Amino acid sequence: MGSFFFRAYTAIASKKWLALLALLLLLAGLLGISRQIQFDDDISSLIPANEETQRIQKVLKSIAFTDKIVVNIRKGDTGSVDDLTKYAMEFLDSVEASQGEFIKNIQGKIDDEDLPKTLDLVYKNLPLFLDASDYEAIQRKLFRDSIAKITAENYRTLVSPTGIVAKKNIVKDPLGLSFIALKKLQQLGFGEGFKLKKGFVLNEQEENILLFITPTFGSGETNKNLPFSEALYRIQDTLNTKYEAKAQSEYFGAALSAVSNATQIKRDIQFTVSIAMTLLIVLLIVFYRKLALPFILFAPTVFGGLLAIAFLCLIREKISAISLGIGAILLGVTLDYGLHILTHIRNGKDIKNLYKEVAPAVLMSSLTTASAFLCLLFLDSQALQDLGIFAAVSVLGASVFALLFIPQVYKSKKVSTDKRMILDRWASFEWHKSKWAIGLLSVLFVISIFTYSKVIFNQDIAKLNYETQALLDARDRLEKLTDIGSKSLYLSTYGENLEDVLQRSDSLHRQLEQLKEEVKIVSFGSIGTLAKSERTQQQKIGAWKQFWNPDRIDSLKKTLSKVVLNWGLRRIPFPSSIPFEGRF
Numbered sequence: 075m076g077s078f079f080f081r082a083y084t085a086i087a088s089k090k091w092l093a094l095l096a097l098l099l100l101l102a103g104l105l106g107i108s109r110q111i112q113f114d115d116d117i118s119s120l121i122p123a124n125e126e127t128q129r130i131q132k133v134l135k136s137i138a139f140t141d142k143i144v145v146n147i148r149k150g151d152t153g154s155v156d157d158l159t160k161y162a163m164e165f166l167d168s169v170e171a172s173q174g175e176f177i178k179n180i181q182g183k184i185d186d187e188d189l190p191k192t193l194d195l196v197y198k199n200l201p202l203f204l205d206a207s208d209y210e211a212i213q214r215k216l217f218r219d220s221i222a223k224i225t226a227e228n229y230r231t232l233v234s235p236t237g238i239v240a241k242k243n244i245v246k247d248p249l250g251l252s253f254i255a256l257k258k259l260q261q262l263g264f265g266e267g268f269k270l271k272k273g274f275v276l277n278e279q280e281e282n283i284l285l286f287i288t289p290t291f292g293s294g295e296t297n298k299n300l301p302f303s304e305a306l307y308r309i310q311d312t313l314n315t316k317y318e319a320k321a322q323s324e325y326f327g328a329a330l331s332a333v334s335n336a337t338q339i340k341r342d343i344q345f346t347v348s349i350a351m352t353l354l355i356v357l358l359i360v361f362y363r364k365l366a367l368p369f370i371l372f373a374p375t376v377f378g379g380l381l382a383i384a385f386l387c388l389i390r391e392k393i394s395a396i397s398l399g400i401g402a403i404l405l406g407v408t409l410d411y412g413l414h415i416l417t418h419i420r421n422g423k424d425i426k427n428l429y430k431e432v433a434p435a436v437l438m439s440s441l442t443t444a445s446a447f448l449c450l451l452f453l454d455s456q457a458l459q460d461l462g463i464f465a466a467v468s469v470l471g472a473s474v475f476a477l478l479f480i481p482q483v484y485k486s487k488k489v490s491t492d493k494r495m496i497l498d499r500w501a502s503f504e505w506h507k508s509k510w511a512i513g514l515l516s517v518l519f520v521i522s523i524f525t526y527s528k529v530i531f532n533q534d535i536a537k538l539n540y541e542t543q544a545l546l547d548a549r550d551r552l553e554k555l556t557d558i559g560s561k562s563l564y565l566s567t568y569g570e571n572l573e574d575v576l577q578r579s580d581s582l583h584r585q586l587e588q589l590k591e592e593v594k595i596v597s598f599g600s601i602g603t604l605a606k607s608e609r610t611q612q613q614k615i616g617a618w619k620q621f622w623n624p625d626r627i628d629s630l631k632k633t634l635s636k637v638v639l640n641w642g643l644r645r646i647p648f649p650s651s652i653p654f655e656g657r658f
Contacts, residue, residue: 143327145285153320176302182285201618203255293328378472397461408472440473576607
């Protein structure tokens with residue numbers, strides 16, 4: 075092994091300019107490949123990617139609600155509901171005007187035409203919203219005294235100023251059956267504790283307005299969401315300054331959390347590497363008293379890291395930023411190879427003996443280290459796999475480069491005993507013969523036997539995720555407001571086709587209703603209220619037809635005609651008063 079590297083050293087030394095040109099071309103190629111690097115800042119890449127977790131990740135990435143940004147506009151000490159709505163309108167105008175390309179839609183603002191559309195949707199599909207208990211309620215509405223009471227309320231509404239708006243719905247649905255189904259739609263939202271006022275969703279105390287932004291890009295696309303995040307916070311600062319104590323806003327959502335996490339990861343990598351390099355450079359300059367020496371020692375580390383990144387770019391579409399951050403520990407590992415070679419050169423070893431003694435040790439050290447890191451390939455976590463590949467390639471590349479590069483550029487005479495520094499003397503001390511050192515090590519070993527079991531590992535992977543204090547505060551206030559915090563569970567159905575998914579959703583919806591009746595859950599929101607499978611739809615339509623038999627329809631017509639005449643009307647003002655007759 076030593077003879078091979080010595081021959082390589084001799085060949086390079088005899089053709090230095092050609093070797094330098096080859097090195098520059100190699101570095102240029104590695105840099106060109108490395109420039110294509112795309113970082114994956116997703117913390118979930120640390121989770122083992124077995125079949126079950128891959129399915130869960132696939133489902134989560136296909137569900138849009140996980141990427142929504144919640145805007146919580148809070149009333150200040152001197153504010154009012156008008157201030158809240160004005161703030162919300164200005165926010166919507168600013169965001170839609172300047173950030174439209176980053177937004178799919180914004181929910182929370184109810185337009186005037188939305189309510190009639192919702193009522194019409196419910197009316198046209200009323201049987202699909204009803205269950206057995208609802209038919210019992212409808213049956214009670216069909217008694218004469220109930221019809222008389224409802225008709226009286228409708229008459230008072232018609233002669234009031236709101237009658238112009240309400241007339242269409244009263245004529246179409248005189249018994250108000252649509253409102254029975256309309257309550258079911260509350261399960262699609264937060265549930266109780268919220269109401270509509272002035273076109274916005276407010277809490278019961280009228281102190282908060284909630285808006286929901288669906289970004290164009292998913293939470294994993296942090297580079298694309300970064301300018302959107304910065305723009306949102308600029309708009310927030312502007313409006314908060316304008317309204318001061320009247321109203322304030324805050325954001326929370328996976329997209330913003332991912333951006334802050336990605337930004338912090340990059341900062342942490344830059345900070346830790348910078349600190350480590352600075353300390354090492356200062357230490358090496360003080361120890362060796364040569365300014366150029368640290369850069370010679372760092373050259374193998376830089377080459378190894380560049381080689382590893384280029385290799386990962388060739389086999390991966392995206393590289394986990396977390397794995398590269400952890401890989402910063404290799405800075406010290408790869409630096410040791412250069413120090414090992416340098417120490418032998420300073421001790422006056424000739425090049426042939428240097429390679430004979432050092433090359434096998436350095437290569438064996440790098441191979442064992444690389445082998446240990448390559449064991450991470452057997453894990454199902456892509457981030458840890460990336461770490462294993464990055465570490466193995468960089469360690470091997472750095473060791474080979476150190477053996478070929480450092481002897482070419484560093485020449486030194488043997489260090490005399492008089493000029494040996496404190497680190498030289500420290501390193502030459504025979505620690506294995508020191509009774510004090512052996513005794514101290516034995517005492518520490520015995521103590522560790524009784525204390526190692528007290529170490530507790532944090533098993534919450536969410537702790538690895540970074541969130542700014544503003545996001546943490548916003549999340550706490552949102553959890554108190556909506557009660558969707560740590561007590562919430564998210565359930566999802568999936569299948570081979572839409573009908574299969576809807577049937578599973580129907581089954582899940584029935585189970586949740588039963589759990590709510592048994593007071594085992596507080597509340598739930600489900601799309602199953604609105605989206606039913608074809609089989610369930612046919613069952614509900616059949617129940618509707620069975621309920622509205624000819625006798626019941628005829629009885630309703632007669633009772634309704636008599637009640638209307640009691641109000642002095644010459645004809646029945648409800649030409650479509652028999653709901654859904656003949657529709658099915």
